Amino acid sequence: MSEIHLRQIKSYLQKTFNGLIDLSDYQNKSETDRELIFLTRSLAAFTLMVLADISPQEASKSIIDGGQDNGIDSLYFDRREKIMYVLQSKWKQDSKGSVKTDEVMKFTRGFKDLVNARYDRFNSKFNNKTLDIEEALNDAGTRFEIILVYSGQTPLADEPKRELDDLLGEMNDSSDIVSMRVYNQANIYNIISQGASGNPINLDVCLFEWGQTKEPYQSYYGQVSAREVADWWTKHSPKLFSSNIRLFVKDSEVNEGIINTLKKEPEKFWYYNNGITALCSSIGKKPLGGSGRDTGIFECKDVKVVNGAQTVGSIARAYQNSPEQVEKARVLIRFISLENCPEEFATEITRFNNTQNRIDRREFVALDPDQERIKNELHLEGIIYTYKSGESIPDGEKGFDLNEATISRACKQNEVSFATRVKDKIGVLWEDIEKPPYKTLFNRSVNGSNLWKLVQILRVVENKLSEVQKQRDGREKLFATHSNRLILHLVYKALPENFFSISSDLTPVQIDDIQSMTSEFLGSIMSESSNLFPTSYPANIFRNVTKCQEIVEKILN
Incomplete structure (x- = not known):
């Protein structure tokens, strides 16, 4: 044929x-x-x-x-x-x-x-x-x-x-x-x-430990093999998600967490993941498997995933690199039939599945009393600090937010690993407010004045690198863009410790010194990186702890 x-x-x-x-x-x-x-x-x-x-x-x-x-x-x-x-x-x-x-x-x-x-x-x-x-x-x-x-x-x-x-x-x-x-x-x-001809996606799905609801609308739910989900992605993406609010977001910290679970603890994936919701024009159970609830084969017509695109995409990515591990995982899934449903029901399912009960990692930071203490300390100095979602700094006011605070504290640590983590996935640092790495960054020893000084230095470094990016192109521009956290780490190291304890804004002389340091460290990083890793993608060099440690050791020695 x-x-x-x-x-x-x-x-x-x-x-x-x-x-x-x-x-x-x-x-x-x-x-x-x-x-x-x-x-x-x-x-x-x-x-x-x-x-x-x-x-x-x-x-x-x-x-x-x-x-x-x-x-x-x-x-x-x-x-x-x-x-x-x-x-x-x-x-x-x-x-x-x-x-x-x-x-x-x-x-x-x-x-x-x-x-x-x-x-x-x-x-x-x-x-x-x-x-x-x-x-x-x-x-x-x-x-x-x-x-x-x-x-x-x-x-x-x-x-x-x-x-x-x-x-x-x-x-x-x-x-x-x-x-x-x-x-x-x-x-x-x-x-x-x-796919391309416009035909609907029809799937025969094997559900384990399945159940159903009959009223007011027909649906089936259960567990599906992660391997089978990865196969749907390969054959039917992106059409499978045509009704979803968004497609697979590859740089999501949540997705990285999904992938890590699949690689390291696949047998626990069903317990940790919220699962997948799919709409079908109709669903029917096939005779294969009998009447028992342990296993059932279901004929699902015109399937569209309306919630769980991130889960499906992450499973597919994990399967590419770790197929043996993903084979061990199962996923919670429900198929909702649109037969005999009101016309607007599909839209309502999509909307509410994607807007209810969503909490980002950052939201848990609001529970940390040290954040409120830092905010109050800074308020006495006329500086606004925001750490809750939705808070903003009024125009013309001095201040900063949790994002800048986290970057500054991470790059100030002696270990290079914090600078690479904040470059790669900042949300990982907020994952658990009761233990490191979060507790290393935010604890009783952190005071508002010191934090404000760190943020001021961060901004000087960022502004200088922005200038350099406009003046250079090609690989040099990539280094000026992606090495920013490592440069900040080196600048913090180079400054005397008493520099951070003085409660004041940066002076013009200090700003000039920091800008000069930024330029020097950028040149050193480019030189050492080109010698050590001549073919590596610059953006990935500065996510790699081992590579960044090698670069820092070369520069400092």
């Missing part, structure tokens, strides 16, 4: 992208060559159209394939979800084969050049996207999806797969910022025949 499938895929691509794919660099080529390059480029555009949920027109503009493309055929930055999609596509005319090792190696080298802002190694199509690329690279919250798509039916061989796995291992040394998808002919055909 592979030849038939290939013709159907080809037909779909021609109908969808005819007149949209730029072939101006192939004007003098043969018709056969023009068709081959059209199919290669439209395959990349189609994959983006599905994954990023964008129009064929927008997906077509993402193509950078051509001379000096450095192995990358398509680039697209989704600002809403903070995802940079990086694709390589290959069209195989005979329906067989896969992607060669040297092609994958070129792709991985190109990706490393991309994240290190080596723009001179790419073509003009790439450089026309420099503004989007810099926006992505300068945002520490950006995640990358590297995608290999080809029309052959042969699975990816061990050697090219190892090349991609090595890239993931190198890039994700401190946190998972890069994920990978590989699509071959079977995946493409499945998407076109079931």
